[in-house]
Amino acid sequence: MSEGEKPAVRLLHLHRNDNVAVLMQDAESGATTRHGARCISIPTALGMGHKIAVAPIAKGTDVLKYGAPIGFAARDIAIGEHVHLHNVTSRYTVIEDMEAGQR
16 A cells, blocks of 8 residues: 555455445545455445445346345446445335335
């Protein structure tokens, strides 16, 4: 690491088939991390515990964590992008079922 260069943000990749990984520390906007041989840039500041995409996730594709689908992409999600409620439709939240019943 050269002078002034920040260390890479650490990730927790829970299962080999997962297309997301969990930040093990806070990440500043523009921080970088490694996943295998790939260097990933994180475009927005995120807190520890948030998920980022470690592979491109096309709209409608399952978001995989723990080797299982936790939802599907509501839109295309780029590598390094925050993966959360704004771009994933959950398969497991009770509130979505409640809201659907109110329509």
